[in-house]
Amino acid sequence: MSQSFKQSPDNALKETGFARIIPCKQLDVADPLKWLGLGWRDAFRAPVITLFFGVLFTLAPWVIYYLVELTGWHLIILPSIVCFMLLGPFLAAGLYDVSWELEKGHQPSLWHSIKAINRNAVNEWAFGLLLLVIMIFWLRVSALIHALYPNYLEPNLANLMPFLLLGTVVGAGFTMLVFFISAFTQPILMERRVDLATAVLSSMNAVWVNKAPMAVWALIILTCVGIGFITYFFAFLILMPLIGYATWHGYIDTIETKRERHYD
Template sequence: MTNITGTTQSHPHPDIQLRWPASVLWRDGDPQVRTITTADVWTSLREGVDDFRAMPTHVVFACILYPVVGIVLARLLFGYEMLPLLYPMAAGFALLGPFVAIGLYELSRRRELGLDISPARALDVLHRPGIDAVFTLGAVLALAFAGWLYLANVMYTQIIGSEPTSLSDFFQQVMGTDRGTQLMVTGNLVGFIFALLVLVTSVVSFPMLIDRDVGVGAAVRTSVRAALENPIPVALWGLIVASGLLLGALPLLIGLAIVLPILGHATWHLYRKLVVKE
């Protein structure tokens, strides 16, 4: 492995070379990272669809999403204070998705090994060696989601100023004014930064914690290295995730009952391609 000064460092797999800046994140004993292509990303997505067909869990996700949609709609009946947060909430699924999908990683792992893949087996993830680290990293994502919603609300308050009095008033504020344009540009830029940080740190970290008994530090380092070594494939994956979540969120979030399982299974297969097996 080549370090920042250009010298060579040895590691357990000398046939796998890490380029700078990914090389500076190397620690002895960390999992090895592969270089992949965009074709591998599309293959992972197809394999995710195949897993979903073999292990359909959309009913489970629908049972979770329907109450959420009901609460949001009920709240809107009593006022329009939540309207400015609807888009940030929908966009925020990209921040929580890696943690929400941990049961799907377990099902894909079990299918790969030829084990029982009934939906209830997704709960076996709670018995994996790295589950404590999974919840620790999940708490970090929850804080990122809360921080994103807080900043989104602050940006709306500072740029737009007044709360909407109706649905038409909200769309007029956002879509028909210069302040609305400023809000959309600023909000999407800040949201992109949040999503990029989560993508880079979690693209393989959660599946790895399900698959191996490693710590949060090793999982996050490996995820960042994988992203640095494969910027175009990982960027494509981020675009696929964002597009899928957007399409799934449009019909009152219900489409996420299909999109989330497919992306979750596909994430497992992308992890398998990015990180060398033990």
């Protein structure tokens, strides 16, 4: 952890000069697997809501794929899908609400989960705008990569490979950035009345402090996205809600609270 951050003995927020950082716990490498187990439990306890959000996460990439097919710009199909995934943490607010309601012993409802995005409305919508700006910038970069492709070349794998590799490297950089700033930002904004800078910095700090466990978590998310691709997005019906629920439990497990939580 950066030496400029002062660890508070009473678990108060740490000052960074322009924002605050909520302290985080030290995680074990296997903790992300525990989050998945708890996510599965939430999915089975709220099957209808899980299916609703699963359908949303499945339809969205289909629509993106169809629209890109209409343009004929095949090189930006993958970046477009990745852009949808960049907005995933923002769209998953409803799933976080379901897990939070179950944690409190309440019966979750679809309408309550839909309204979750307005719980800390200004900062949550600002977070969505931040992700949207990153998405637009990534689309512009991918369009530039597409523009570099010579029109006289046949669109075969050998000719496309340099551009696909370049797009993959650039996309990996964008994805890593978004993972750092969004790993726990949305749950923090939903549960705590804090500003966007505090939530983003707290998320980045938690990822940085727990590099190995969070790398495992990132690999799990990447694997689920890969499974979604090879199943023509049908797997997103289950996998995306599962990731959403598990993220909430990861937040509970990672970000410090003044009172111990008992939901495991």
